[in-house]
Amino acid sequence: QVQLVESGGGLVQAGGSLRLSCAASGRTFGGYVMGWFSQAPGKEREFVAAIRWSGGSTLYATSVKGRFTISRDNAKNTVYLQMNNLKPEDTAVYYCAADYRNLIATMPQPWSYWGQGTQVTVSS
Numbered sequence: 001q002v003q004l005v006e007s008g009g010g011l012v013q014a015g016g017s018l019r020l021s022c023a024a025s026g027r028t029f030g031g032y033v034m035g036w037f038s039q040a041p042g043k044e045r046e047f048v049a050a051i052r053w054s055g056g057s058t059l060y061a062t063s064v065k066g067r068f069t070i071s072r073d074n075a076k077n078t079v080y081l082q083m084n085n086l087k088p089e090d091t092a093v094y095y096c097a098a099d100y101r102n103l104i105a106t107m108p109q110p111w112s113y114w115g116q117g118t119q120v121t122v123s124s
Contacts, residue, residue: 002026002113004096009118012086020081020118022096029053033099034072034079037108038092039117045095047106049081059104064090086122093117 008020022034035050049060049070058070069082079096097111105111 002098004098004113004115006094006096006115006118009094009120011121011123014086014088014122014124016086016122017082017084018086018120020083020094020096020120022079022081022115024077024079024096024098029077029098031100031102033102033104034070035097035099035104035111036070036079036081037095037097037111038090038120039095040092043092045108047108048094050104050106051079052102052104054102059106061106083120086120088122088124091120091122093119 003025005023012018032053033050036048037045038048039045047061051058051070051072067085072079095117096115098113099111
């Protein structure tokens with residue numbers, strides 16, 4: 001059974017940085033796509049970034065392009081989201097997601113597995 005465990009959230013001032021981690025377990029993830037979504041209070045879950053475990057190709061939401069970087073460490077089965085130049089509007093719960101179909105979906109519904117989320121709060 002796939003398990004995704006996020007960590008690294010917290011409170012940071014605008015302009016600051018955080019690095020989120022997603023530790024994945026339960027199977028071999030070659031061929032999987034890993035992603036990050038955010039959900040602010042009262043809003044729908046939104047796509048942030050995704051990476052193909054094999055090959056490492058990436059996709060970013062327009063709002064984070066140039067500020068956030070998604071990466072993976074094959075040896076540690078961990079996916080990271082480096083978030084720089086954070087803005088108050090980045091405040092949300094950030095969720096790690098995984099899917100075995102190797103298709104990057106920017107909507108949450110097709111993703112098969114989800115973590116519990118980690119809170120990111122950016123103060124102005």
